[in-house]
Structures are given as structure tokens and as C-alpha cells.
Amino acid sequence: MAVVRNSLLFAAVMLVMGAGILPAEKKDPSKTGQVPDNPRVSITPRPKLGAEAAAERRGAANIRVDSTLVLINVTVTDPMNRFVTGLDKDFFRLWEDNTEQQITQFSSEDAPLSVGLVFDASGSMGSKLAKSRQAAAQFFKTANPEDEFFLIQFNDRAELMVPFTHNTEEIQNRLTFTQAKGRTALLDAVYLAISNMKKARNPRKAILILSDGGDNSSRYTESEIRNLVREADVQIYAIGLFEPVSSRGRTAEELSGPSLLNEIAEQTGGRHFPVENVNELPDVAAKIGVELRNQYVLGYAPANMNRDGKYRRVKVKVNQPRGFPQLRAYWRLGYYAPSQ
Structure with a gap:
């Protein structure tokens, strides 16, 4: 996780996973209680190793940020501990100190x-x-x-x-x-x-x-x-x-x-x-x-903009894709806000 300020250019390297790079903008299922139909999601029992995966990486998606942005790395696995790839932004919800945040930036990252x-x-x-x-x-x-x-x-x-x-x-x-x-x-x-x-x-x-x-x-x-x-x-x-x-x-x-x-x-x-x-x-x-090569990155501008140096707790939930077993997410549990 990181806190980024002052019009920082965040280069989010997108992986080609299964059916390809997924669109990040869809109707938010968290507001309807539903998940998208026919999600292009795959379970990856044996992802490619470094050199082979690097050869398949595509260009970066540049995201310009004009306010404080918090970045959370998330790993998603199935009950057999296999990586779940191909999820897009609509499958994630995020809270900071029990207040739900809007996920404004999203990528599947294989950055250095x-x-x-x-x-x-x-x-x-x-x-x-x-x-x-x-x-x-x-x-x-x-x-x-x-x-x-x-x-x-x-x-x-x-x-x-x-x-x-x-x-x-x-x-x-x-x-x-x-x-x-x-x-x-x-x-x-x-x-x-x-x-x-x-x-x-x-x-x-x-x-x-x-x-x-x-x-x-x-x-x-x-x-x-x-x-x-x-x-x-x-x-x-x-x-x-x-x-x-x-x-x-x-x-x-x-x-x-x-x-x-x-x-x-x-x-x-x-x-x-x-x-x-x-x-x-x-x-x-x-x-x-x-x-480390199969993580999602969720970015959000905190609703609480106080520069108080206090610890902020973060919670992530994965909206269950239809027809998939129960998924589990791993993420950093919190961060310290900037101080004055």
C-alpha cells in the first residue's frame, strides 16, 4: 500500500489474464446486490514464471491522480489455494474505519x-x-x-x-x-x-x-x-x-x-x-x-482527509462470482494517515 499525492502519475501494469485485459468501468454491483453476468474470471493453478510472464505483459494503463490516493494490493484465492485472476473492479468493495470507500482506480499489477x-x-x-x-x-x-x-x-x-x-x-x-x-x-x-x-x-x-x-x-x-x-x-x-x-x-x-x-x-x-x-x-x-505477480491493486481517495497521523483500518470484500467456490482475499490491514 502506498499514499500518493500531488498529481502523481501511477503506472498500473495490466496483466493479460485468461480472456484478456478486463474493462474497469461497469455498473457497480455493490449497489444492486448482484454480480455481473458471465464474468470473465479464471482460476490459475500454475501461472507463468517471471521471464515467461514478462514476455506476455502489455502496455501500462496510465492513471493521473489529482488528490491523495491510497493503494491496496489484494491477492484472491479459491478453496484450493489457487490464484483467481480476471476479476475487475466491480467484484471488490473496500472500507476504511467501517466507512465504505469508492474504488476509483483499479489494475491487475505485475510491476517491478x-x-x-x-x-x-x-x-x-x-x-x-x-x-x-x-x-x-x-x-x-x-x-x-x-x-x-x-x-x-x-x-x-x-x-x-x-x-x-x-x-x-x-x-x-x-x-x-x-x-x-x-x-x-x-x-x-x-x-x-x-x-x-x-x-x-x-x-x-x-x-x-x-x-x-x-x-x-x-x-x-x-x-x-x-x-x-x-x-x-x-x-x-x-x-x-x-x-x-x-x-x-x-x-x-x-x-x-x-x-x-x-x-x-x-x-x-x-x-x-x-x-x-x-x-x-x-x-x-x-x-x-x-x-506477487498475480495481485490486484485497488486505489481510493479516503473520505477522511484529516492529516492526523492516526492508524486507519482497511477491509476488503470480494463479491462472489456466480458459479465459483467461496473466494478469499488477502490485503494490508491498514495504514497510518499523513500527519501535519
Whole structure:
């Protein structure tokens, strides 16, 4: 999500999905209680990866904004966790602090990304390092040439290993020499990643966390990180490599790991994928990469124009297409309004 001001030119890159680019202006079904007839909607079980998808992208639709605009990225899935593409503006409704807002701008976006990979190198990752490296490689296969990436590794402390680069091989080569040792400073790593995002060149920003447990070595607290992610305009995705709940000998930090990662991800409009079988890692990482290529962007000018610096809660609803199973939407839960 972002707040844009002063006649900003927002280039919303439209994807060709199924039957093609969809018109954005139709009668608003939210006012009639109906959804459009014969919607050109499709479920995408395996969208194309970065290079292949980039070759099919069409020109941008330029949208000129003359007032404050709030942008919300939305992912829509079906009950089988497959991406739902081809929806247009009429299928979405949006509220800010319980007041429904008019969606004035809409796009299906595959714009350049700035992504931070946050990689757990603590001692407990020893047997999981090889598959974690493969997961990173699969994620990078979904990248487009305009994307940029950085690498943060953490054990006893968090460290920026590779600054922003377009060369994903540089990051993969660095991961080749990673050794598992020490404790887990996960919260410090999240703080460092969000701080480093201030150097991002692209407006769309995401963080991917690969970790096997909770935190036991950070200076920053969970409360501080919760507040930080609410302020940051960054989607956070997490892959939690957790032992089965029935396993013995798990520490309190490891037991709290799933809930911590899930809370951080949900707050930002990202998602948390708990994984018990390490062999699933590469496929899950690739799925996250593809998800970032299959998002909708909803833009609205808030009815509340007070520049009070307060947190505004956002809710999105998808109007159910006829004949489709129940759909689920993921979005950033809110943002801080500008202050005076």
C-alpha cells in the first residue's frame, strides 16, 4: 500500500489474464446486490514464471491522480489455494474505519518489485540449509529483469550480506557459503530488512522470511516489531520450517514461532506458510513468487482527509462470482494517515 499525492502519475501494469485485459468501468454491483453476468474470471493453478510472464505483459494503463490516493494490493484465492485472476473492479468493495470507500482506480499489477530475502542461518537450520537454498533459487525464477533483491542472514545477530542487486546469482552464490550456527535473532532481522527497504527503487516492496523457529537472541521486542510492520509499506511473506507439534524438546521460542510469523505476515497483507516437510520448501517459495505477480491493486481517495497521523483500518470484500467456490482475499490491514 502506498499514499500518493500531488498529481502523481501511477503506472498500473495490466496483466493479460485468461480472456484478456478486463474493462474497469461497469455498473457497480455493490449497489444492486448482484454480480455481473458471465464474468470473465479464471482460476490459475500454475501461472507463468517471471521471464515467461514478462514476455506476455502489455502496455501500462496510465492513471493521473489529482488528490491523495491510497493503494491496496489484494491477492484472491479459491478453496484450493489457487490464484483467481480476471476479476475487475466491480467484484471488490473496500472500507476504511467501517466507512465504505469508492474504488476509483483499479489494475491487475505485475510491476517491478524490491524484495528482501531474510535467511535463517541459526544452528537448528543445519539439516535444512540445502532445501532452503533450493527454495531461494525457485523464488528467484519468478523474478523479472526490473526486480531488485537484497539478502539478510541472521543467527546470533542479523547482517546485510548482499545489498540491493538485480543479479540473483550473487545472492545464491553467497548462500552457498552459509553455515548454520548460533541462536536466532529473527526480530532484529525483520527490523534490518524493513530499514533497508528505505533504499528500494521500486514502489512495490516485499520481504520473504525463511526461518525454522521463534526468536531467542534479538534486541528488539515483538511489540516493537509489530508497530514497525504496521508503519512500513512492505508485504511480508514467511515460510516457517517447523517441527511437528507432537515433537518433543521444542523450546518456548520455537513453539511461539508460527503465531509470530503469521501475525507479522497477516498485518502487512502477506502470508505465512508453515512447512513440516522440508522437501516442500522449493514449491512453497515458488508459489510466493508467483503470488506477487498475480495481485490486484485497488486505489481510493479516503473520505477522511484529516492529516492526523492516526492508524486507519482497511477491509476488503470480494463479491462472489456466480458459479465459483467461496473466494478469499488477502490485503494490508491498514495504514497510518499523513500527519501535519
